[in-house]
Amino acid sequence: MPVRSPQLSFDELGTPLREVTFVVLDLETTGGSANGGDAITEVGAVKVRGGERIGELDTLVDPGTGVPPGIVALTGITSAMTAGAPRIEAVLPTLLEFLRGAVLVAHNAPFDSGFLRAACERHGQVWPRPPVLCTARLARAVLPRDEAPSVRLGALAQLFGTATRPTHRALADARATVEVLHRLLERVGNLGVQSLEELLALAKESAPHRPTQQQRQKRVLAQRVPSAPGVYLFRGHGDEVLYVGTSGDLQRRVRSYFTAGERRRKVRDMVSLAERVDTVVCAHALEASVRELQLIAAHQPRYNRRSRRPHHTWWITPTVEAFPRLSVVNSPREGALGPFSSRQAAAAAVDTVLDAVPLRPCTQRIPASGASASPCALYELGRCGAPCAGLQTPQEYAPAVTALHDLVAGRDDAALRTMADEVDALAARERFEAAARLRDRLAVLVVGLARSQRLTALAALPELVGARPDGRGGWEVAVLRYGRLAAAGVARRGTPPMPVIDALRLGAQTILPGPGPLHGAPVEEVRLLHRWLSTGGTRLVVSEPAWTEPARGAGGWGGWAERARPVEVDLD
Template identity: 80%
Template sequence: MTAPPVSQLSFDELGTPLREVTFVVLDLETTGGSAKADAITEIGAFKVRGGERVGELSTLVDPGVGIPPGIVALTGITTAMVRAAPPVAAVLPALLEFLRGAVLVAHNAPFDTGFLRAACERHGLAWPRPPVLCTARLARAVLPREEAPSVRLGALARLFGTTTTPNHRAPDDAAATVEVLHHLLERIGNLGVQSLEELLALAKDSAPHRPTTGQRRKRTLARGVPSAPGVYLFRGPRDEVLYVGTSGDLARRVRSYFTAGERRRRVRDMVALAERVDTVVCAHALEASVRELRLISAHRPRYNRRSRNPHRGWWVTTTVEPFPRLSVVTTPCDGALGPFRSRGAATAAVDTLLDAVPLRPCTPRIPLRPVATPCALHELGRCAAPCAGLQPVAEYAPAVDALAALVEGRDDAALRRLADAVDALAARERFEDAAARRDRLADLIRALAGTQRLAALARVTELVGARPDGRGGWEVAVLRHGRLAAAGVAPRGVAPMPVIDALRLGAQTVLTGPGPLHGAPHEEVRLLHRWLATGGTRLVHSEPLWSEPARGAPSWTAWAERARPLEVPD
C-alpha cells in the first residue's frame, strides 16, 4: 500500500499540555474524623500555572462547634481563633469560583474532596466535579520505594528539600504540596508524560497494579514514537513480536502502557518482556486497523488473543456428487455460507437450511445409480429416498438450485416459508416451538446477511471510498476484491482527485482465491464494509458497481432484530 506523507498531529491534539494546565493546590484542616459528622476549620489554596503561583485563597473557618483538644494540639487552631471567622457557607462560593476551570490537587485528595463535597451537599451547592490529582498517589506511582519508603507529605518535603515545612496548618501544607507537585512533575517528564490526561492516568496507579521499577525504566521505549495513526509492535529479547496494536495516535497509546497503570495482567507481563517498540505510520485509522490484522496473522504474537487465524472459520457448503448434501467444512468454496465462529453454529445453520430447502438430511454418498433401501427418514416424509432410486437426479436438482438462490440472495422464498411457519405455530398457541424456530431462523438470517454483504464487496474488482477526516480533508481507501490495496489522505486545500488517481495507479495487485470472499480474510472484508457503510464515507469509483442482492437476507435483518420472546399464557 502506498500513501502520501501524513502530517504529524500538533502537540495540543495529544491532550491538554501540562504547561497549559491550571492547578489549584489545596489543603484543609478540620475538626477531625468523618466528613459527614465533622467540619472544616481552615482552608489554604494556591492557584498554579506553568510553574508559577497566580492566585491564593486562605482563611480560617468557623465550624460552628468546639474544636477537640487533640486537634488543637495537632494544628494549633483553637475555638477562640475561629470564633470571628466566616462560616463554611460563606466561604464555599468563593472557593468554588477559585476552582473553576482548574485541576484540584491535594495530598491524600479523597480526604479533602470528601469534606468539600459534604459541605456543598449540606449547603445546597453543586459540586463542580473538577479533575482531581492526589500527590500522594502520584508520588507512589513515580517514586521507587527504595527512594521514598513513605509518601506522607512531611516525608516528601524532606526528600525534596522544600522551602516550606508542613505543620498541619492549611496555608503552609498547601504551599509545601505545591513544591512537592513541581518536583513530581519534573520526574514524570522523564517518563514521557506530557499531557494532563496521562498525568491523571498515572496517578490512578494503585499498589496491586503499579508498574515495577523495571517496567518504569522501560518507559524509554516510548521515546521517538511518532504522533500519528498507525500500528505498534512490542518486540521481545529475541526480536520476536510479543504484541501488535493500533492507535490513531501512536505516541499517546504506546506511552499509556508505561504511565496509565495498565490493569491487564497479560499486557503487564508483555511489557516486562519487551525490549523494543516498532511502529508503522499509516495514512489513517482504517489502514492502521487492516495492517494490524495482517501483522497479527503474520507474526501470531503470543499476547494477542484475537485475529491470530484470519482465515479460520466454519462454512456450510454442498458436496460434489449426483445428490449433493450439506456439509460443514473449514475451507470455503464457491457458494458456501459462512464463516461461522464454531462448528456448532454451522451445524445449527445446516438444520435450519434443511427446513428451508428439501435437500436430503442423510450423510452417505449416493452413487448415480443408487441401490440402497429407504431409511426411516423416508417413512417420516423428510426425504424422497434418492438413495433407493425413488427420486432421480432431475427431480433432486431444483432443491440444490433453491439452496444456491437462497445463499446468493437471488430468492428469499425459503425465508418467507420459514417465517410463515413460525406465525402458524404461534397461531396454534405452540409458543415454545414457535420461539425455538424463530430464534433458529433469526440466526440463519444473520449468517446469510453477513455472507451476502461481504461476498458482494469481495466481488468488486476495484472500489474507491473517501471519508471526511474531520479537518476539512479526505481519508481515501482503494479496495480490490475485499482487500485494502492503497490508502492515503487528501488534506484540506489539496484537490482529492489527483491523490485518488495516484493511489489507484500504485495500488497493490490482488490475486483472488476460492470461495465467496475470493480468498480475502473475512475480518478484513468486514472491517472494510463497516468503513464504507458508516461515518459518511462516499463512493468515488466502483468497477463493477458495488451492489447487494435485492432479495437477499439483508432485507430480513430488521425481522431478525425485532424477534422477541413470545409471551406464553399462564
Template identity: 80%
Template sequence: MPEGTNRGAPQLSFDELGTPLREVTFVVLDLETTGGSNRTDAITEIGAVKVRGGERIGELATLVDPGTGLAPHIVALTGITTAMISGAPRLPAVLPDVLEFLRGAVLVAHNAPFDSGFLRAACERHGQVWPRPPVLCTARLARAVLPHDEAPSVRLGALARLFGTETTPTHRALADARATVEVLHRLLERVGNLGVQSLEELLALTRESAPHRPTSGQRRKRELARDVPSAPGVYLFRGPRDEVLYVGTSGDLHRRVRSYFTAGERRRRIRDMVALAERVDTVVCAHALEAGVRELRLIAAHQPRYNRRSRRPHRGWWVVPTSEAFPRLSVVTTARDGAMGPFRSRQAAASAVDTLLDAVPLRPCTQRIPARGAAATPCALHEIGRCAAPCAGLQTPQEYEPGVRALRELTGGADDTALRRLADRVHDLGERGRFEKAATHRDQLTGLILGLHRSQRLAALAAITELVGARPDGAGGWEVAVVRHGRLAAAGVARRGVPPMPVIDALCLGAQTVLPGDGPLRGAPADEVHLLHRWLTTGGTRLVRADPAWGEPARGAASWLPWAERARPVRGHPEEAGLD
C-alpha cells in the first residue's frame, strides 16, 4: 500500500516517485549579507551556479544595494565595500531573475536554511511567489555521508580543503557557490555507497538524524533490489528458511524495494525485517488494484510476522439472528445469510446489538425458548416494556415475527423505519434538554448507521455474478477489472490506441470462476470487497457492465450518512447535538 509522506517535505515539480540524480538540475546558491537579522534588504550579493549531470550549464552573479552602509567587519570579511554596492540594483529588481534561474531546479546551499530563508522572506516582502523548490543543504549532506574522523568540521572552507577543490571559498557569493558545486559533486560520489540513487532518497538522507541513517547491514543488502523489475506489483521479503517475512505493494517495485536499504526507511521493525531478509520475490501485476488484491491474499496465505494488518481476512464479527422459535441477536465469527457486518471487534458488534434492540422489538435475553414458551416468570424487562415475555408464554412465535421481519428489513435496506424511530428519540431528548443522554443515543445511532452502510454496500457488490469496471490509466489507456461475487477474477490493461472491448471480452473469457459461498459477502474476504468497492466508485472508474445490475437498497443506511456526518458532540445546546 501506498506509504506515508513527510508533511514537511516540499512539493516537487517533477516525478516524485524517484528522479535519478543524473537527471536533476541543481542551482547552487550563495548569499552575502550585511550581517544583520533582517531577512529582506540585507542581501548584498547573490551568486548561483546551475549544474546538471555533473556539467555546469549556467551562472548568475550580481551585487545588491541593501540601502544601507556596511559594517567594517563585513567589509573586512567579504571585501565588499559600500562604494561597490551603491550603484548596484535593489533587491526588487534582482529577485525576478533569481527566481527564474531557480525554476524547475533543486536549490542547493551550504547551510541552506540561511540562504533559502532570506530569499523566501524577500519574496514575501516584495510580492513575489516563492516557488518552494526542493532544498538540499550540503552541510547536512556532508554530516550524513562523511565519518566524523574524516571530517571533524563541515564548514565550507574545511570541506574545500578536504576535497582539494579548485575554487577556494572567499566569502564572495559566486566563488563560494562554485566551491559548493565541487563539494556537492564529491559528496554525490559518496552517496552511491549508501544505496542513494534518486533525488528523493538524497533529500531523505539529509533529513534523517544519525540513528535513522542506513545501517551497514542495510547497505550490504541493497543488492537484493538489483533484479527487481520497475513495474507495478507485489514484493515478498523472504528469510533464511524461505519464510515470507513481509509483503508489500508498489507502483514501481524496483524503486520501492530499493528504498528499504536507504535512509528513507525509519521503521524499526522493518529494519529488523531487512536484517533477516535473504531474498525478494516479486509478482508483476497489471495495475495497482490487482497488486492490492494480491497483497491481501498473500498476507492471508503466509501471515508474515512483520505485517501488522490483514493477516486474517476472514476474521470478523457479525450480528445474526439465531435459528429458533423466538430469535435473538447473537455475535458470531462466521457469517450466514441475514448477518450484519463485519465489525472489526467484538465490542463494536456488541454495541450494534444494543442499538438494534432499541430499534426493533426483539428479546434481549440469551436463553433458548421453545415454541410453546416456558413456565418462567416474566423478568424486569417485561415490567418496563422492553420484552413481551415469550419465556412465560405471553407471546406466540406469530406475535414475535414482526420484530424478526423488522430486523430483516432494516439490515437488508428494505425499510428504515427503525432508524427514523431512533433519530426521533435523539431529537426528543435534545428538545427536553437531556443532552448527555441525547449524545449517547446519537453516538449509538451513528455507529449503527455506519455499520449498516458498510454491510449493505459490500453485500450489494458481492451479490453481483459478474461486473466489469474500467478506469483511465493516465496515459490514454484503460485499467480493467473483472469482479465476480466480491472477488477480483481478472485484471488487465488496454493501452492507448488499443480498442478496450476486445481486451475486456478476452479477460472475461479467461477470468477465474468464483463459486459464491454463504453469508452476505458470498464467502469473499471483507477487505478485498472493500478494496474493489473503493476502486469502482472513485478515480473516474466506469461501469462497463454488471450482471445482475449493481444497486444498493433505496431505503438503506446510505441515505442516513448525511445525518451521521452532521452529528456533533452535545455540550449543552440542541444545535451542538446535530438535532436540527
C-alpha cells in the first residue's frame, strides 16, 4: 500500500475543517522586503486543530546585522537581544518540521510566507509549498465593511475582543491571529463553507467576482455529487434543465461553480436559478462527452451555447434530374459532401467543387431533351457544355457526375491534381494573386473532403471496439456501431481486458443504420469518436469489417493543405 504524504494537497476535496491542522505564524523582521536584504528577527507559531491548541514555537533569530531604530521602536527587539540567538539556517529545520502536514496561516500571509520561502532558497532548504491561508483576505471575504472597516490585526482583535492583543512580537501576534481565525471560521459555516478547499477558495475571492451569499449557500447542491467521471445537469425551480456539462471529476467541477473561479456572468446567473444538480456517472470521459451531447440535444438547455442543434448541419449533394447540379441541403443523402456548420460555408464550398468538376453552375431545371435557351458566357469560357441549349446530352454530361461521386467517395483524386496543377501554372505565369486564391480554395476543399471521408468511413462500420490506456494500468473500452457509442466500460488494473470487452459487446446497444453518409449518426458524436480512436494511444481491438479510408481520398492531401493554406487547418 502506498504511503500517504503528510502534506495536505489543494486538490483533496471535502477535508472537513475540524480535521485540518493549522499552523498560525508570525514573523518579525528588520524591514519589509525579503529580497531586499531584510532578515527575520523573531519567529512565533501556534499549531491548532479542531479548535484546540496543540503546540507552540517561539524564538528570536540573529539577523546577522543590526536592528534598525525604527524596528526597535515598533517591536522592542534590539540588536543586543538577537546577538546570542540562533541564525535562521539553524531555525529553519525545526520550523519546517513544525509546519509539516499543516495549512500555513498568517495575517498578511504573502509577507510571512515570502520571507520563509526566501530563507529556504538562500540556505538550501526545500520549500514544502504548504496551502496558505491569509486571515486578512479571509476577513475581507467574510465580514461586511460596515462591521469591519479595517482588517488590520489590531482592528480585528478589538472587534472580536480577543484575550491576546497584538504587540508586534511574534508569539503574541500569532496567538491573537489564532483567535481571529477561530472567530472567522465560526462565520464561514453560514456561507456553506465546510471544507478546507472551500475555505481556501473563499479567501482567494476578490470583490468583483465574489459569489453572492445566495450562491454560496447553494454549495450544498454539490454535497451528494460523486467524485467520478460523468455528466451533470443543473435544474431550475420547475425541474427544467438549465445547463449540462461533463467532467472527469463531477464533484470537483460542480463545486467550482460556487467559487471565484467561475467568472462567466451567464453561468453565475444560471447557478442563482439552480435548485438541484443531477448526475449521470459514466465509465470514462468519452462516454461522458457522448452523453453530454445527447442530453443537450434532448433538453435544449438555455444556458448551453454549443451542441444545441446537433442535426442542424449542411451538405452538398447533386440533384436528381437529367443534368444534375449541386444543391445545399440540411438532410444528408447518400454520397453527399459534408458536414458544414453553416449554409454560407456549404455555398462557398460549392463554388470550389465546381472548379474541380465540370458540373453546370446554373440552377434551372433542364429536361433530358435539352432546352432552347442560348448558351451563357460560361460556355464561351469552356466552363460548361451548355445542356440548356441542347449542346450536351445526358450521356455526355454523365462523366462530370461520375467525377463528382468519385471525388467525394475518394475513389479518384484527379480533380484535386488538376486544380493543383492549375495553381502551379498560374504561379509560373507570375499570376500570384490568382494562384493564391485558387490555392486557398483548393485547401478548403481538401479539408472538407478529408473530414467527410474520415467520418463516413467510421460511420459505415457495423462494429468497432477500441481500448485506450487509462493511465492507471487499466483500459478504457468503447464499442462503436454505425458511428455511435453502443457500450462503454473499464478494465481495471489487474483485470484481464478481453472478458470485459466480450461482455460489453454482448450487452451493447443494437443500432440500426440510418440514411445518409453517416448512417443517421449525429455529426458531433462521430467526430468525437473519431478523435478518441485516433489519439491518446487508443488501440483497435475489433473492427468488422476492417476500418479503412479511401486510398485516393483527400486524406493524402493533408500535408499539402497545411503547407498551402496561410491559415490554420483543422483536418479532424
